[in-house]
Amino acid sequence: MNKTTLLAILGVVIFAGGLYVLSSGSKAAPTQNPPSPIVTDSTSSTPVPGTGKTHTINYTGSGFSPASLAIAMGDTVLFVKGAGSRDMWIAGGHHPTHESLDGTTRSEHCAAGYSGPKPFDECALGTQYSYTFEKSGAWTFHNHYSDDDRGIINVQ
Amino acid sequence: MLTSSLPTVVLRSGLALAFLFPPINALYDPISWIGYFPGFMHGLLPDMILLHTFGIIEVAIALWILSGKHIFIPCTLAAVMLLAIVAFNFQDFQVLFRDVSIASIAISLALSARKAEQLG
Numbered sequence: 001m002n003k004t005t006l007l008a009i010l011g012v013v014i015f016a017g018g019l020y021v022l023s024s025g026s027k028a029a030p031t032q033n034p035p036s037p038i039v040t041d042s043t044s045s046t047p048v049p050g051t052g053k054t055h056t057i058n059y060t061g062s063g064f065s066p067a068s069l070a071i072a073m074g075d076t077v078l079f080v081k082g083a084g085s086r087d088m089w090i091a092g093g094h095h096p097t098h099e100s101l102d103g104t105t106r107s108e109h110c111a112a113g114y115s116g117p118k119p120f121d122e123c124a125l126g127t128q129y130s131y132t133f134e135k136s137g138a139w140t141f142h143n144h145y146s147d148d149d150r151g152i153i154n155v156q
Numbered sequence: 157m158l159t160s161s162l163p164t165v166v167l168r169s170g171l172a173l174a175f176l177f178p179p180i181n182a183l184y185d186p187i188s189w190i191g192y193f194p195g196f197m198h199g200l201l202p203d204m205i206l207l208h209t210f211g212i213i214e215v216a217i218a219l220w221i222l223s224g225k226h227i228f229i230p231c232t233l234a235a236v237m238l239l240a241i242v243a244f245n246f247q248d249f250q251v252l253f254r255d256v257s258i259a260s261i262a263i264s265l266a267l268s269a270r271k272a273e274q275l276g
Contacts (some may be wrong), residue, residue, distance in 0.1 A: 086198055087203075094251060095191055147248065
């Protein structure tokens with residue numbers, strides 16, 4: 001194996017290692033909008049299954065607040081665009097495909113005439129968007145217009 | 157010349173495609189693409205002006221690469237832009253990892269072009 005090949009392999013290994021470290025680090029320290037510790041809505045101290053509470057997440061110039069939220073199945077989250085914030089389009093999953101809780105993508109569930117379950121996707125710019133979570137799990141969301149702004153909702 | 161061999165033409169075409177598709181698709185789906193701009197860039201210019209100005213730069217880079225003439229500069233720019241996109245959108249690495257591979261193509265072409273220029 002000649003020196004050039006060895007250097008190339010070493011370079012790839014170092015690069016891959018750097019990516020791994022960055023990837024691990026990004027989970028611990030998100031770039032612009034670090035999620036706050038998981039909090040419950042101020043209206044209830046303990047989530048109660050099936051109560052259908054509404055929790056509000058505000059979208060400001062600094063991102064989503066709170067960026068992490070723990071709710072019960074059947075609860076609704078209301079996203080509200082605040083003054084001075086960027087345009088808002090709430091969507092779940094990864095940008096820009098928005099794989100929804102039911103597995104559909106933006107091109108499917110935002111298409112005209114879509115008759116499936118309501119997706120976790122606003123499908124257009126707006127000032128308010130609400131979604132009722134009927135499935136337990138950790139559901140990430142982001143602003144389709146500014147992918148840096150993200151958060152997570154833990155449905156228990 | 158190294159830059160006009162068939163393998164190099166194929167690589168240049170592939171790289172150019174990576175810089176032609178986004179600005180063209182942005183004409184039909186601008187919001188998806190503006191979403192990739194990091195937060196600090198929003199507000200510097202109106203978002204659509206920012207998006208389409210960036211698109212014009214991407215088209216210029218693509219056409220320059222396709223021309224095959226002195227492509228060290230556009231290939232280097234392409235690599236820098238691709239790696240910056242990955243760095244500023246690292247949370248989407250599951251989608252953007254391919255940009256790293258495309259950047260390596262750009263770097264390879266830049267190095268080949270530099271070598272070709274040095275050989276005269």
